[in-house]
Amino acid sequence: HWPVDFSWKEISSPVVQMHRFRLEVTSIGSHMCVLCSYLIVHSFGRRMLYPGSVGLLQKAMRPMLQQGQARLVEEYDGQRNKLVACDGNEIDTMFVDRRKDGGRAGKTLVICCEGNAGFYEVGCMNTPLEGGYSVLGWNHPGFGGSTGVPFPQNEANAMDVVIQFAVHKLGFQLSDIIVYAWSIGGFTASWAVMSYPEIRALVLDASFDDLLPLALKVMPESWRPLVTHTVRQYMNLNNDEQLCKYQGPVLLIRRTKDEIITTTGPEDIMSNRGNDLLLKLLQYRYPKVMTEDALRAVRQWLAAGTQIEEESVYTGYEVDDDWCLSVLQSYQTDREPLFPWSVGTCFKHSSHARKYMRNFDTTHCTPLPISEFRPPWKLKH
Numbered sequence: 001h002w003p004v005d006f007s008w009k010e011i012s013s014p015v016v017q018m019h020r021f022r023l024e025v026t027s028i029g030s031h032m033c034v035l036c037s038y039l040i041v042h043s044f045g046r047r048m049l050y051p052g053s054v055g056l057l058q059k060a061m062r063p064m065l066q067q068g069q070a071r072l073v074e075e076y077d078g079q080r081n082k083l084v085a086c087d088g089n090e091i092d093t094m095f096v097d098r099r100k101d102g103g104r105a106g107k108t109l110v111i112c113c114e115g116n117a118g119f120y121e122v123g124c125m126n127t128p129l130e131g132g133y134s135v136l137g138w139n140h141p142g143f144g145g146s147t148g149v150p151f152p153q154n155e156a157n158a159m160d161v162v163i164q165f166a167v168h169k170l171g172f173q174l175s176d177i178i179v180y181a182w183s184i185g186g187f188t189a190s191w192a193v194m195s196y197p198e199i200r201a202l203v204l205d206a207s208f209d210d211l212l213p214l215a216l217k218v219m220p221e222s223w224r225p226l227v228t229h230t231v232r233q234y235m236n237l238n239n240d241e242q243l244c245k246y247q248g249p250v251l252l253i254r255r256t257k258d259e260i261i262t263t264t265g266p267e268d269i270m271s272n273r274g275n276d277l278l279l280k281l282l283q284y285r286y287p288k289v290m291t292e293d294a295l296r297a298v299r300q301w302l303a304a305g306t307q308i309e310e311e312s313v314y315t316g317y318e319v320d321d322d323w324c325l326s327v328l329q330s331y332q333t334d335r336e337p338l339f340p341w342s343v344g345t346c347f348k349h350s351s352h353a354r355k356y357m358r359n360f361d362t363t364h365c366t367p368l369p370i371s372e373f374r375p376p377w378k379l380k381h
């Protein structure tokens with residue numbers, strides 16, 4: 001019964017109209033498979049992917065969520081607002097305004113996208129709050145006070161109205177906004193920067209490139225065609241494709257003991273799907289830099305399990321950071337190009353890996369300390 005604070009209908013000329021996903025239907029040739037996919041995703045599949053939407057879990061967490069909400073209101077003067085997305089779903093949000101405090105951080109708004117069992121009341125928005133940023137958190141459709149079901153289109157619609165609210169009601173420019181996501185929140189975050197390219201920067205923590213490899217690892221091998229069809233048709237969380245359509249600064253945070261987004265287990269750091277997200281981004285942005293030799297070098301760097309091993313790989317290739325940056329700055333000054341860049345034919349190895357990715361030596365669900373949160377690297381003139 002909370003009154004609506006903002007609706008997508010209030011925008012006379014929205015920056016981005018409602019988006020529809022291109023559904024990739026695999027030709028399986030069996031109506032039974034299509035029916036099975038539908039039944040799977042609308043029964044246990046969606047609940048496995050987004051356990052935070054399950055009523056029993058929310059009931060168990062209710063005291064914790066109420067305490068977290070009270071803390072945000074009482075300690076940070078948080079403002080709770082109900083937004084209505086273009087699909088009619090009501091999105092529960094919490095805004096902490098730090099602009100009056102002055103300082104550069106307070107004038108920057110960090111929009112937080114939670115994980116598949118995360119809520120703004122107890123989730124990742126606590127990290128930028130510790131850094132003095134203005135912060136806007138929101139709950140997935142079907143989570144907490146938000147209505148609906150967290151299918152990809154509904155997720156995108158929710159993110160869309162959150163951004164419109166930040167710009168048209170809260171008074172932030174897109175260039176004032178950093179989008180920060182944890183885990184599965186990388187889908188809505190990458191959708192946001194793809195759809196609103198003027199957004200200042202993107203920070204993805206413990207996120208992945210594509211849902212399909214992670215879905216396949218938890219299902220029987222015999223189900224492979226069915227799982228592939230189901231994911232591509234109904235839950236196509238294609239973070240890598242969306243991310244490559246963004247031109248701005250990106251920081252990926254990889255958790256070296258991540259047990260969730262690895263396909264063979266946390267002991268095999270090379271099975272972390274964050275690696276694939278980084279490689280796909282670098283290959284798109286710098287195709288001539290990312291030769292076979294450079295790919296081997298980056299993979300060797302990714303395989304390093306400790307900071308000492310990481311530095312050893314880096315120094316072993318004798319990377320000259322200053323020279324690389326001067327070449328890129330010269331290229332940028334001469335052309336002001338959009339990605340992909342043609343620069344790189346003279347580069348022997350890529351030094352970009354650690355500009356785009358930072359390691360955090362912990363597991364998937366450990367809260368990110370503010371010391372690990374920072375705006376992404378940006379090439380300056």
